[in-house]
Amino acid sequence: MLIERGAVMTIFEAYNNTKKRLAAAGIEDSVFEAKAIIRHITGLSNTEILTSYMNELTEFQENNLTAIMRQREIRYPLQYIIGTxxxxxxxxxxxxxxxxxxxxxxxxxxxxxxxxxxxxxxxxxxxxxxxxxxxxxxxxxxxxxxxxxxxxxxxxxxxxxxxxxxxxxxxxxxxxxxxxxxxxxxxxxxxxxxxxxxxxxxxxxxxxxxxxxxxxxxxxxxxxxxxxxxxxxxxxxxxxxxxxxxxxxxxxxxxxxxxxxxxxxxxxxxxxxxxxxxxxxxxxxxx
Ligand SMILES: C[S@@+](CC[C@H](N)C(=O)[O-])C[C@H]1O[C@@H](n2cnc3c(N)ncnc32)[C@H](O)[C@@H]1O
The missing domain is CATH 3.40.50.150 (Vaccinia Virus protein VP39)
Known part of the structure; x- marks a missing residue:
């Protein structure tokens, strides 16, 4: 049975949503971290993100973002998530x-x-x-x-x-x-x-x-x-x-x-x- 994917998110929406959730979790530099997380899940550079911010996340990227946010919201370090x-x-x-x-x-x-x-x-x-x-x-x-x-x-x-x-x-x-x-x-x-x-x-x-x-x-x-x-x-x-x-x-x-x-x-x-x-x-x- 195929499970329908919910509404898809653009990179722009994902960035805004991530930034808000990080700030709500008490993370000081939510802008810096949201950018780092979006770069990490999409594999894009800051410049590439700017030119493709209306692109939709793939299902894999979206699932990855969900998993990362669950970790980050309990304050698991960003550096451990990114790995380098x-x-x-x-x-x-x-x-x-x-x-x-x-x-x-x-x-x-x-x-x-x-x-x-x-x-x-x-x-x-x-x-x-x-x-x-x-x-x-x-x-x-x-x-x-x-x-x-x-x-x-x-x-x-x-x-x-x-x-x-x-x-x-x-x-x-x-x-x-x-x-x-x-x-x-x-x-x-x-x-x-x-x-x-x-x-x-x-x-x-x-x-x-x-x-x-x-x-x-x-x-x-x-x-x-x-x-x-x-x-x-x-x-x-x-x-x-x-x-x-x-x-x-x-x-x-x-x-x-x-x-x-x-x-x-x-x-x-x-x-x-x-x-x-x-x-x-x-x-x-x-x-
Ligand atoms: C404050 S961290 C510094 C790590 C790294 N030099 C840095 O600056 O990021 C201290 C390191 O010392 C190691 N360590 C603790 N006790 C030690 C010991 N008796 N002899 C050698 N290394 C030890 C720890 O495992 C840890 O990696």
Whole structure:
């Protein structure tokens, strides 16, 4: 028996309807997201959408939109729905089990990339690599570099593997290991970067609805949230070359404490760098 399809929707109607439903679900940037979702289900670019907005969605596209809206209305992250996300200059696959690369983290990559400008064949270590967005971006910016990425959890490691292939970043090496145990410390590096878990347990309730779908192991750090900074600053100091840089992403209230940790460990030129919202987001220092 053939089931009749209801009234068909044009791209324009689908966009308007999506935007309204996203806004009603409390999603701030409903215009940006509605465009992203329409691009995703139709496979069209923004320009193509403008020239074909009166075209009707196919039944497949309409069903896909219905499924996506059901997920998004319970605040399942847009990035997981789309499956790839732009970070810095590159694209990364993302999904359940891996932290979504944040624009704040681009500040860390920019500071690191600037430091590497005059270095030849730099040796780089990315601790707590997640999707690989930091390590792979630096490997792409500096094809003569060698980048070691350390990540503890298999769910994230699957994405690093895919992202190395997606970006053809074959000057990288992935180690399944523990940054609190010193894995990867055998080499000498020009640069050590890390965006470790840093949310204290006391702040978990402040996280937005989407973040609750991301792995807790990527976000939470026991106690005051500073454990990874203390351990990495101490354990990996011997692995930095003299004149090498250690650079961390830090939580919005943590820059002063992390600067203190680096000073206590004998690093020089300790400084904080602000993100696009004027918050101290990166702390770096020289050995
Ligand atoms: C805040 S996320 C950062 C991910 C990625 N670097 C980024 O900037 O998007 C922290 C990452 O550290 C990993 N992780 C947690 N504990 C770890 C440990 N002890 N050793 C290595 N990686 C760890 C998590 O699985 C997660 O991928």
């Amino acid at each position: 996300w732009g970070f810095y200059k590159y694209k990364f696959k993302v999904g359940v089990g891996v932290l979504i690369p944040r624009s704040d983290t681009e500040v860390l990559v920019e500071a690191a990339s600037e430091f590497l400008k005059d270095k030849e064949n730099p040796q780089i270590l990315d601790l707590c690599a997640g999707s690989g967005c930091i390590g792979i971006s630096l490997a792409k910016d500096y094809p003569d570099s060698a980048v070691v990425m350390v990540e503890k959890f298999d769910e994230a490691i699957r994405y690093i593997d895919q992202n190395v292939k997606l970006n053809e970043a074959y000057n990288t090496l992935l180690i399944k290991g523990d940054a609190l145990e010193g894995d990867g410390k055998e080499n000498k590096y020009d640069l050590i970067v890390s965006n470790p878990p840093y949310i204290p347990e006391s702040e978990i309730s402040l996280m937005n609805a989407e973040t609750k779908f991301e792995p807790e192991t990527a976000l939470l750090s026991e106690g005051d949230g500073l454990k990874f900074y203390r351990e990495i600053a101490h354990i990996y100091k011997a692995s930095l070359k003299d004149g090498g840089m250690l650079a961390f992403e830090v939580g919005y209230k943590q820059a002063d404490s992390v600067c203190e940790i680096l000073n206590q460990n004998g690093y020089k030129d300790v400084k904080a760098v602000k993100d696009y919202n004027g918050i101290n987001r990166v702390v770096c220092a020289i050995k």
